[in-house]
Amino acid sequence: MSSSGGGSSSKPRSASFQPSETSSKRKRGVFQKELQHMMYGFGDDPNPLPESVALMEDIVVEYVTELVHKAQDIGSQRGKLSVEDFLYLIRKDLPKLNRCTELLSMNEELKQARKVFESDEDKLRKVFEVDEPVE
Amino acid sequence: MKQSKDPFEAAFEEQEDSPPESPADTAVDALQNPNSSIVAHNSQSQPQDQLQLPHDDNAKKGASQFTPLSGSGRTNASSSGPFTATTGAGGSGTGMKSKEEEEEEEEENMDVELGKFPSSGDPDKMAKMQAILSQFTEEQMSRYESFRRAGFQKSNMKRLLASITGTQKISVPMTIVVSGIAKMFVGEVVETARIVMQERKESGPIRPCHLREAYRRLKLEGKVFKRPMSRLFR
Numbered sequence A: 001m002s003s004s005g006g007g008s009s010s011k012p013r014s015a016s017f018q019p020s021e022t023s024s025k026r027k028r029g030v031f032q033k034e035l036q037h038m039m040y041g042f043g044d045d046p047n048p049l050p051e052s053v054a055l056m057e058d059i060v061v062e063y064v065t066e067l068v069h070k071a072q073d074i075g076s077q078r079g080k081l082s083v084e085d086f087l088y089l090i091r092k093d094l095p096k097l098n099r100c101t102e103l104l105s106m107n108e109e110l111k112q113a114r115k116v117f118e119s120d121e122d123k124l125r126k127v128f129e130v131d132e133p134v135e
Numbered sequence B: 001m002k003q004s005k006d007p008f009e010a011a012f013e014e015q016e017d018s019p020p021e022s023p024a025d026t027a028v029d030a031l032q033n034p035n036s037s038i039v040a041h042n043s044q045s046q047p048q049d050q051l052q053l054p055h056d057d058n059a060k061k062g063a064s065q066f067t068p069l070s071g072s073g074r075t076n077a078s079s080s081g082p083f084t085a086t087t088g089a090g091g092s093g094t095g096m097k098s099k100e101e102e103e104e105e106e107e108e109n110m111d112v113e114l115g116k117f118p119s120s121g122d123p124d125k126m127a128k129m130q131a132i133l134s135q136f137t138e139e140q141m142s143r144y145e146s147f148r149r150a151g152f153q154k155s156n157m158k159r160l161l162a163s164i165t166g167t168q169k170i171s172v173p174m175t176i177v178v179s180g181i182a183k184m185f186v187g188e189v190v191e192t193a194r195i196v197m198q199e200r201k202e203s204g205p206i207r208p209c210h211l212r213e214a215y216r217r218l219k220l221e222g223k224v225f226k227r228p229m230s231r232l233f234r
Helices: A032-041 A050-075 A083-089 A094-134 B007-017 B042-066 B070-076 B090-115 B123-134 B138-149 B154-165 B172-200 B208-221
Strands: none
Touching: A032 A050, A032 B138, A032 B172, A050 A083, A050 B154, A050 B172, A050 B208, A083 A094, A083 B172, A094 B172, B154 B172, B172 B208
16 A cells, blocks of 8 residues: 555665765664654654655665764864864754763763662671671 | 663663753763863753753653543553554563563652752743643653663763774763763654654554654754765755
């Protein structure tokens, strides 16, 4: 059954830009499961169409590819990619920028929390080790 | 990639470990040591206001657009769980079962989660959020839950980034940032596709033609990056 608009059976891979220097074979369905949940969360049907999910995956991969290439162009002076390149690229897009800063700061918080947790664990372990030889 | 963990499962396990909740990336592995200069603590209060709003809009949009469809949505989705095995092999079948288990347990977890909103957020905004959330219907709640919990897997994103950059070392914060950006981009495309569907007066699941039209519109608006060739006289 061919849908009305999507009569062409060929996926738009020919239209999307494929970097030739990387692996020419891209595995299909890498992000399928997560994309289904995500599309539902953003307003799609609880069961998104598989071709929609596949197309969305292609779009996302192309977007990320272009993003990374642009970041590389910017950060090439430094010699390696850094997070700041990405932040610079999305500076115009306020929601994304805020979201990224929030994610990064939460990452830091989690790291701090883990450090404290591990240092506590070490202290507990030392207390136990002191006790054992005495017995 | 033989067995990709269901993000809901991964999220559920992480919930027990780390109290503060990270919406997009729940699987935080052993972290390296990035530069602390990246983190912007100073402008935390201001962006929060702008930040909560897009999420609010998402939730509200989802609510307003789908109350008329909820009836048809229910009949389309089969009785058990949102994701039936329409796509491919039994992998999705087992994923659905665990998701069902999660759902019962997640209800309690959701209350815990919601209490852990960004601590430096506006108490006013948080109160508003709580008021809105308490009035959600079941379908809206599950959609909101999917919205918060869904995210790209770090390992997959890392592999993709490595293949694009040509096996450079990809730091963890970079995967976090790119996953966040990609998720928001998916949101933009899906929302624009829904707008397109409304204009064409169609309903039901989103079809590839809608996605393509949405992508084209985003390109016109300049939200999708274009390669900078001959930008001079465009």
